Amino acid sequence: MANENVPAFVAESRLTPMVRRRLFALITIVLVASSLFLSWQSLTLFESSLTPELNKKAEVIGLSAVGDVERAVGLGIPFAELNGVGPYLSEIGKTYPEIEYVAVTDVAGKLLYSSSELSAQTMAFFKTSAALDIMSGPASGRSLEIAAAHNLALPLKNDGKAIGLLHVGIDKQFVQRQLNDIFFDLVIILIVGLLVAIEITLVLVTFYVTAPLERLDRVLALYTRGNFSQILVHKSHDAVGSVAGFLEECARKLNERYERVAASVRAAGGAPAARLEDIRSRYGLGKLSKYFEGSIVDARIPLFIFSFAEELQKSFLPLFVKEVYEPVPYLTEEVAIGLPIAFFMGIIALATPFAGGWADKYGSRRIFVIGLIPAVAGYIGCAAATTIYELVAWRSATALGYAMITISCQGYIAAIVTRENRAKGMAVFVGVLMSASMCGTAIGGILADRIGYRLVFVLAAVFALVAGAIAYRMLVADGDTIVTKTKQKGGVFRKLGAVFANMRFVAIVFLAAIPAKIILTGFLYFIVPLYLFSLGSSTAETGRIMMIYPVIVIALGPAASWAADRLGNMMWMLVVGCFASGMGLVFFNDWASVWGVVLMVIVMGSAHAFTKAPQIAFVMEVCEADMEKVGRTTVLGLLRTMERIGSVLGPIIAATLVGIFGYEQAIMYMGLIISGSAVLFLVVFVLTARGSADGPAEGKSGG
Amino acid sequence: MNITTKMTVYTTCILAMVLGLLLTMNYFKYGNILTEVTTSRLAVINKNLEFSLSRATNLGLALEELQFADAMLMRAKESDPAIREILVFDNTGKVLFSTGGTAPDSRMENSVVSLLEPLKKKDATEWVAHTDEQFVAGITLYNSFDRSIGGVVLRYDRANYHALVGGILQNLVFITAVLLGVSGLVALVGISFGFRELRHTYSAMQAALAKVRESGGTDGDVIEDQEVEDFKTKLGSVTRTMDEAMTQIEVSAATSDSTKA
Numbered sequence: 001m002a003n004e005n006v007p008a009f010v011a012e013s014r015l016t017p018m019v020r021r022r023l024f025a026l027i028t029i030v031l032v033a034s035s036l037f038l039s040w041q042s043l044t045l046f047e048s049s050l051t052p053e054l055n056k057k058a059e060v061i062g063l064s065a066v067g068d069v070e071r072a073v074g075l076g077i078p079f080a081e082l083n084g085v086g087p088y089l090s091e092i093g094k095t096y097p098e099i100e101y102v103a104v105t106d107v108a109g110k111l112l113y114s115s116s117e118l119s120a121q122t123m124a125f126f127k128t129s130a131a132l133d134i135m136s137g138p139a140s141g142r143s144l145e146i147a148a149a150h151n152l153a154l155p156l157k158n159d160g161k162a163i164g165l166l167h168v169g170i171d172k173q174f175v176q177r178q179l180n181d182i183f184f185d186l187v188i189i190l191i192v193g194l195l196v197a198i199e200i201t202l203v204l205v206t207f208y209v210t211a212p213l214e215r216l217d218r219v220l221a222l223y224t225r226g227n228f229s230q231i232l233v234h235k236s237h238d239a240v241g242s243v244a245g246f247l248e249e250c251a252r253k254l255n256e257r258y259e260r261v262a263a264s265v266r267a268a269g270g271a272p273a274a275r276l277e278d279i280r281s282r283y284g285l286g287k288l289s290k291y292f293e294g295s296i297v298d299a300r301i302p303l304f305i306f307s308f309a310e311e312l313q314k315s316f317l318p319l320f321v322k323e324v325y326e327p328v329p330y331l332t333e334e335v336a337i338g339l340p341i342a343f344f345m346g347i348i349a350l351a352t353p354f355a356g357g358w359a360d361k362y363g364s365r366r367i368f369v370i371g372l373i374p375a376v377a378g379y380i381g382c383a384a385a386t387t388i389y390e391l392v393a394w395r396s397a398t399a400l401g402y403a404m405i406t407i408s409c410q411g412y413i414a415a416i417v418t419r420e421n422r423a424k425g426m427a428v429f430v431g432v433l434m435s436a437s438m439c440g441t442a443i444g445g446i447l448a449d450r451i452g453y454r455l456v457f458v459l460a461a462v463f464a465l466v467a468g469a470i471a472y473r474m475l476v477a478d479g480d481t482i483v484t485k486t487k488q489k490g491g492v493f494r495k496l497g498a499v500f501a502n503m504r505f506v507a508i509v510f511l512a513a514i515p516a517k518i519i520l521t522g523f524l525y526f527i528v529p530l531y532l533f534s535l536g537s538s539t540a541e542t543g544r545i546m547m548i549y550p551v552i553v554i555a556l557g558p559a560a561s562w563a564a565d566r567l568g569n570m571m572w573m574l575v576v577g578c579f580a581s582g583m584g585l586v587f588f589n590d591w592a593s594v595w596g597v598v599l600m601v602i603v604m605g606s607a608h609a610f611t612k613a614p615q616i617a618f619v620m621e622v623c624e625a626d627m628e629k630v631g632r633t634t635v636l637g638l639l640r641t642m643e644r645i646g647s648v649l650g651p652i653i654a655a656t657l658v659g660i661f662g663y664e665q666a667i668m669y670m671g672l673i674i675s676g677s678a679v680l681f682l683v684v685f686v687l688t689a690r691g692s693a694d695g696p697a698e699g700k701s702g703g
Numbered sequence: 704m705n706i707t708t709k710m711t712v713y714t715t716c717i718l719a720m721v722l723g724l725l726l727t728m729n730y731f732k733y734g735n736i737l738t739e740v741t742t743s744r745l746a747v748i749n750k751n752l753e754f755s756l757s758r759a760t761n762l763g764l765a766l767e768e769l770q771f772a773d774a775m776l777m778r779a780k781e782s783d784p785a786i787r788e789i790l791v792f793d794n795t796g797k798v799l800f801s802t803g804g805t806a807p808d809s810r811m812e813n814s815v816v817s818l819l820e821p822l823k824k825k826d827a828t829e830w831v832a833h834t835d836e837q838f839v840a841g842i843t844l845y846n847s848f849d850r851s852i853g854g855v856v857l858r859y860d861r862a863n864y865h866a867l868v869g870g871i872l873q874n875l876v877f878i879t880a881v882l883l884g885v886s887g888l889v890a891l892v893g894i895s896f897g898f899r900e901l902r903h904t905y906s907a908m909q910a911a912l913a914k915v916r917e918s919g920g921t922d923g924d925v926i927e928d929q930e931v932e933d934f935k936t937k938l939g940s941v942t943r944t945m946d947e948a949m950t951q952i953e954v955s956a957a958t959s960d961s962t963k964a
Contacts, residue, residue: 272959
């Protein structure tokens with residue numbers, strides 16, 4: 001790798017980390033401040049604009065009841081003897097959750113009918129002059145704040161003469177709850193905006209400022225050491241471009257002179273030719289190539305944009321499937337609606353190991369670009385789909401593309417990183433996928449409401465193509481550096497078999513990777529929504545609590561990679577993280593409250609933040625020899641596929657446990673299973689460490 | 704473009720992109736919420752109409768015979784000036800009662816029928832759709848045997864909706880533009896002060912390069928700036944190494960020539 005053979009020259013330069021740190025800090029501060037201000041202003045505008053609109057609904061409900069009561073009185077039935085008014089008002093109260101009560105009073109403010117029991121304070125208010133004066137006011141009535149509710153009083157009339165008042169009590173918290181929901185939505189949009197900004201900033205700063213400086217430094221170091229075999233191509237009109245141009249000029253001049261002399265000297269042969277050969281090897285002359293250097297950042301933006309495009313449909317896909325649903329033989333509607341998602345997941349699981357092999361063989365950039373064909377075709381197909389079968393087919397096509405693209409990016413990062421910064425590299429991969437998932441899901445939902453499901457798929461296709469164009473420009477394609485030459489020949493199954501012979505890999509998969517997915521899908525995706533519903537939480541609250549998980553994983557990602565690189569002991573991180581995630585469930589399951597669930601999600605998210613990337617890095621460490629034999633992306637692809645087993649098992653295990661023990665106990669047993677697997681994982685590694693003597697895993701991970 | 708300007712442009716672009724994203728999302732969000740709030744209000748009106756009409760049909764009266772329907776629809780229409788029209792139609796799509804321009808006994812408008820088409824298979828009793836100009840909210844009417852006998856359609860003018868949404872957009876655009884201007888200025892100041900070293904390094908690189916080009920890498924006049932000196936030394940060592948290599952090539956060529964001779 002280019003960056004491995006570049007030495008102390010770079011260490012002298014503290015400029016690039018400083019630039020990165022300061023620019024990042026500046027953008028973050030300015031962006032957070034301006035985004036917060038914009039969100040606050042938006043909320044204020046929304047509040048002032050929506051509150052009257054929300055109150056209008058109560059007015060419509062009240063006016064309708066007024067019409068019905070006045071009609072009955074108009075038929076000649078005495079106002080105080082109307083039959084069935086109480087149940088009628090109760091029905092209104094039950095139909096509209098924002099209505100606290102509906103009550104009818106006579107001209108003296110005496111309560112005649114009401115939807116529910118009223119407090120003495122409320123009934124006393126009905127008799128006050130402030131309330132009674134409304135009878136002589138307009139038909140649209142007047143709103144007054146009282147202790148129990150926001151009271152809208154509407155005059156009741158018969159033959160133009162006031163006969164009483166109809167009071168509609170609007171839940172004081174209702175408007176506030178609506179505004180709270182909007183506030184939380186705006187917070188999510190804010191987080192999404194910041195995540196997008198972080199991604200773009202990192203790439204722009206690296207691509208246009210720090211990377212050119214670092215490359216220039218490295219090329220200078222190469223030339224100073226007398227290696228003129230590479231030229232730095234940097235076309236900007238700034239100082240870096242000028243110096244790069246000067247260096248290129250030097251290297252070309254030297255190489256051209258060498259070529260001219262070499263042509264005549266070689267023909268003569270003898271001692272001068274041998275001497276010239278010595279000069280060639282000393283100064284790296286004769287084959288001038290472009291200096292390139294892969295970076296983790298190269299894959300960051302294409303992966304982010306593509307994953308973002310893919311996640312746009314996540315919030316509405318089942319609704320879209322329902323829209324095109326036609327009965328499918330032998331399948332219930334619910335199962336049929338789940339088919340596109342099931343096929344999507346299945347195809348990813350099946351295709352990933354193969355795609356990993358292709359990436360090892362043909363290079364990440366090529367596989368990324370080829371993967372776009374089924375992915376984009378899938379999006380366009382979904383946009384035009386009119387039957388559930390078409391949707392299944394097109395989502396499957398996208399799944400194939402998704403498998404190819406994500407594994408090619410993971411393989412690319414794995415190829416770029418050194419042993420020392422593997423955890424950091426994998427943290428980037430995991431973080432980008434999580435950020436994209438969060439941004440895509442949030443934005444996709446809003447877009448779908450606005451432009452419709454089909455256009456969101458078209459938009460996803462456009463984003464995927466943009467990702468492809470950026471990947472083509474940014475990913476290094478050089479076959480000699482990125483593509484690993486695998487030693488073991490044979491098909492994918494033979495290669496996978498070879499990896500499974502590594503007991504430590506098997507232990508990571510079955511005792512760490514699969515349990516992590518079981519707790520994720522079983523607890524977070526399956527139990528949490530149902531449990532919160534049973535605790536009385538709204539769908540919006542549930543969504544917000546579930547969103548804590550990705551936010552924590554993203555937020556703690558850099559800290560986790562820092563810890564992994566500092567500690568250098570990923571096995572212990574895996575053990576502790578896996579154990580802690582289970583223990584969170586054991587400790588807080590009996591709280592039987594929303595806050596208990598929040599704490600469990602926080603503990604799980606924090607634990608997973610510290611295990612997700614180290615897990616991949618640890619697999620690479622444990623499978624060092626296997627990766628040389630079968631290819632590094634093949635190994636990573638196998639890990640991703642095996643993880644999916646956990647994703648499938650999670651809801652099944654959770655549902656079984658809930659069915660037998662109920663929510664609290666099921667959560668506790670799930671926690672015990674996960675923590676138990678962490679203990680077993682430790683035992684296996686301690687035992688295999690004593691028995692085996694394979695270098696890197698022993699030395700670094702402390703087995 | 705110098706490095707300070709370049710970085711200010713990048714920062715401003717990022718700020719514009721993210722603030723633009725927030726603006727768009729907030730605007731969309733507001734539009735969606737207002738649609739929900741408005742249509743839920745229309746649903747209340749429809750539900751009340753359905754309640755009254757169904758009570759009568761459950762007593763055995765045919766839908767077309769409900770004499771109070773016209774007055775009831777008119778009262779509902781008058782409750783909100785933005786209601787364009789309320790229609791009651793039977794199962795064949797024939798309009799039975801109307802508060803607006805649609806004459807009784809005529810067919811339902813194609814634009815409304817086309818809105819209904821995709822909803823048919825959803826088996827929904829209440830539905831909402833909208834065109835650019837109007838919200839259309841509907842509810843199905845059932846008889847006492849739970850069989851559909853027709854429906855109520857309410858057409859609501861979106862002018863007020865557009866005015867509210869337009870007003871919000873205008874405000875948001877203004878706030879965003881001001882914020883972007885202020886943020887861009889802060890970024891410019893921050894970059895000017897915070898990246899002096901970088902700017903200096905770039906200038907030093909240019910200056911050192913100019914000196915090296917002038918002197919051909921040999922030590923010439925004394926430069927006071929240490930960074931220029933350091934960079935000149937680095938470039939000088941490159942040119943020296945290159946000269947050394949060139950000399951060796953020339954020597955090799957000369958040796959070869961003399962051998963040939």
